[in-house]
Amino acid sequence: MLAVLAALPVLAPILRGDGWWTAAAVTVAAVALTGVVVRVLRVSEAVLPLLQAAAGVIALTALFAPGQAVAGLIPTPESAAALLSLAAEGRAEIDASPAPVAAGPVVALVVALGMGLLALLADFLAVTARMPALVGLPLAGMALLVLSVDDQGIAWWAFALAAAGYLGLLGVDSWIRAGARGIRPLGSTGSAARAFGALRRAATAGAVAAAAIALALLVPVAVPGLGDGALFRMAQSGMIGNDAVTTTHPLVSLRTQLADDSGTAVLSYGSDDSDPDYLRTYVLDVFDGENWTMSSLRAGRNTRVGADDRLPLPPGTPRLTGDPVRTEVSVAGDARDVDFLPMPYPALSVDVGGEWFADPATQMVFRTGGGERSLDYRVDSVRPRPSAAELAASGGTPGVDPQYLRVPEDVDPRVAELARSVVGGARTPHERAVALQDWFTGAGGFTYDLRPPPLPEGADPLAHFLLEGRVGYCEQFAGAMALMARQIGVPARVATGYTAGTQVADDRWEVRRSDAHAWPELYFEGQGWLRFEPTPSSGDGQGTASVPSYAEPAPEPGGAADDPGPRPDTAEERPERPDPAGPEAEDPAAPAPGSATEGTGGSADAAALGRILQAAAVALLVLLAPALTATAVRHLRQSGATTDSARARAAWLGLRDEAADLGVPWSPAESPRTIARRLAVEYGLSGAAREAVWRIALAEESARYAPRPVVPRSLAADVHTVRRALRRRVGLAARVRGTLLPRSLLRRAGDVRRAARVRTG
Incomplete structure (x- = not known):
């Protein structure tokens, strides 16, 4: 019982709230204590699992369906039907919700039911079958479940507690087996000597267990590949079924890469553009009230990409105008994990080996299966540089799917009020878009932080970010601006990929995992989809972010950009964000290009040194x-x-x-x-x-x-x-x-x- 209960905190990363703890603990205790009573009474072990299951059902009935039970405890057909209905509802909610799932009553029932079954299996393996070591398999299964659906992993203390419970189970079984063989392990027949021997052996066993747990916690930190979310990426990797393509959730992948301060390169590329644009990978066009997701993609014969084929023009884009750009990309590391191509947008054509497909609506280029270890491809694209006059003349939304204006009904109405307040008297879609962008990077008083404070219990993530917290990173900035743009009549979606990266030669750039980024794309009639940049750049934000020239504010003063919106706790406006073409010239506190403190370089160096020291400590410990x-x-x-x-x-x-x-x-x-x-x-x-x-x-x-x-x-x-x-x-x-x-x-x-x-x- 204690070994199973010690593993409960492992589930905490995928469950939000604390309503599930009690039900799970009560169910586990009911199953385990029933086993004790039945064995004391010497009832046949053939019926033991049935009696333990009945005890678990009684506990669940008392917790979740007392109104349909006799005396609120004894199950009835009505209570059984109620439990089955609640369990089905809980499973559906778990399937439909991203982690962490809100642990309401129906989810708590599913968790309690699972833990009860785990307790029954552990009791059979450890006591009936006398194979306690096998209990580690279902306990490890819990950890694998969490690691496969949550990229943040398991807290070290939760893992240590679960491991201690398992090792304690093995220690008790060893003690019992020694006694059954007639071995007197306590040193003497005297009570004092027995007590001293028990304490000494408990301390020795505890020291061995502590050393084992410490090694299990330290080795993954020092050994590359053991602590980088590999299991999560493997579980979420791209699959194909009924010709519908799914892949790792782009925002989950984004969070994983942004948290990587190791300086790992993702790709390098050469470009004939002296100031390359972002490399877009995914487009998220559906907002469900809490998360941005990607519409389903389909791979078919008519969407296959050929070496000489031009990519389809995105809907609502009558023509592609801008400067022609050729980009030659070389993926670093194992390219078999790359199922979507990072590439400039909009693209004219792509030359890549293997079988790839292009989504007509977004120009995302993807494949449905693994490929070779190396991947090189060439993209011909254009760099949009519309003038202010051209964008000012844009109006209406003919040719674009109405879904890009869709806003769920359950979105907090205060968000729409805030959006209208921010844009104020802006006359054109372009003016409203620029006003929104500048509010996020300036007057709104937002703070960039890769580890924002935890969301208060029951709070709406979007409303809390915009109205109260105002702390986040590119995912929140991009998603919030895209939604607010829809609320003021500008079609919008979210794109994820990479910023231009760092220039390493005259015409060569390197993109690292920390350059992962999200940004909004807004639609303008006659111009198509254009990116905006609401995420702060410079050392206090995404260090390699840049604002395109067409997104700069108009020279004449506008009320929207000066209006901070309903922010009573903001004492004064932030200074205007420095010119992205030369932030170092205007901000003396900004790091010099190539310096150790630029972007995440300083933290990467410190992290690398820390990993080296940790690896050395682990190596010394293993050696000794x-x-x-x-x-x-x-x-x-x-x-x-x-x-x-x-x-x-x-x-x-x-x-x-x-x-x-x-x-x-x-x-x-x-x-x-x-x-x-x-x-x-x-x-x-x-x-x-x-x-x-x-x-x-x-x-x-x-x-x-x-x-x-x-x-x-x-x-x-x-x-x-x-x-x-x-x-x-x-x-x-x-x-x-x-x-x-x-x-x-x-x-x-x-x-x-x-x-x-x-x-x-």
Whole structure:
């Protein structure tokens, strides 16, 4: 029961709220305690699972359907139907909601039911089948479930608690098995000695468990690939079914990449544009009231991309105007994980190997299966540079799908009021778009932070971000501006991909994971879809973000840009954001290009140094682990020897282990006197060392055969004396190998248990 309950916090990342804890704990306790009662009463174990399941159902009935039960406890057909209905509703809510799921009553029922089944399985494996080690499989399954649906992973303390519960279960089972074999593991028949032995063994077991848990927590930090969300990416990787394409949720992938401060390169590219634009990967066109998602894509023969084929013009875009740009991209690392191509927008054509498809509505280029480890492709595109007059003449939304103006009915009405207040008297769609953008980057008083404060319980994420918190990163800025644009009549959607990255040569740029970005795309008649940039740039925001020239505010003053909106707690307006073409010239506090503090470079260097130190610490711990383990075994053996026979045996086994570590021949067929004589002759033991080895041999002989063994008190010191003498006689290589790789640990399991067990005569 405790092992299963200790694993409950593992589920916390995928459940929001605390209403599920009690129900799950009560159900687990009902199943486990029923097993105790049934076994005490010696009822046949054949019916035990049925009785435990009945106890779990009673607990769930009392918690979730007491009105349909007898006395609020005894299940009835009506209560069973109610539980089934609630469970179906809870499962549907879990399937439809992204993590973390709000843990209302129906979700809490599903969690409690699952934990009850887990408790029943754990009880069967640990007690009935006497295979407690297998309990680790369902417990690990819980962790795998969380890691596959949530990119943030499991808190270290939750993992440590679950691991401690599992190791505790193994320790208790080992204790019970030892008692069943007639072994007296507590050192003596006296109550005080038994208590002391119990405390000593509990402390030893706790230390071993703590070391194991510490290694499990530290090794993934130091070893690349073990702590970077690989399991999540694998679980969320692209699949195809009924020719509909799904992939990792773009915003989840965005959060994962932004949190990566390692400086890992995603791709590099060459461009004939001296100031390249963003590389767009995904387009999110559906807002459900809380999250932006991507419409389903379909791969068909008519959407396949050919080397000589031009990409379809996006709907509502009569023509592509702007400067022609050629971009040649080379993906870094394993390109088999790339299922959507990062590329400039809008594109004329793309030349890429393999089978790829283009979405006609968005120009997203994707594939439905894995590919080669390397990926290079060329994109011909145009760089839109509409003039202010051209954008001012844009009006209406002919040719664009009405879905880009769709706003869910349950969106907080205060958001629409805020949007209208921000744009004020702006006359054209372009003026309203620029007013919205500048409000986010200036007068709105927003703060860029990759780790915003937790959302208050029950709060609407969008309304809280816009009206109260005003702290977030590009995902919140882009999504909020796109929604507000729709509310003021400008078609909008969210795009994700990468900023232009960092220039590494005259015509070469490198894009890192930390350059991942999200931005809104707004539609203008006659011009098509254009990107805007509401996320603050410079050192206080996305360091490589840039504002396109057409999105700069008009030179004449406008009321919208000066209106901070309903923000009573903002004392003064922020200064205007510096010119993106040269922020260093206007902001003396901005980092110089290429400096260690530019963007995330400083934190990346610090993180890299931290990882190196952590890796060194883990490597040192792993290197010394065998030596520390051997030392702990010897110390346990000696400290637990409370009788003369036990002390003699501990000294003899210590000498045997030292011989094994140093490569000194040792045969169990030889008597103690024969071994002592051979060691003294072959290794030139003399003086104190010769006397010590004979005392150890005669004590072992006396303990084996004498009715009342005669054992000197100096045996522990004698072992140390002989050990030093033997180490002086063998070579340096043997001494180093004997310390770092003690062969005594490789003895068969029975020998190890006997070496570590305290015997009493």
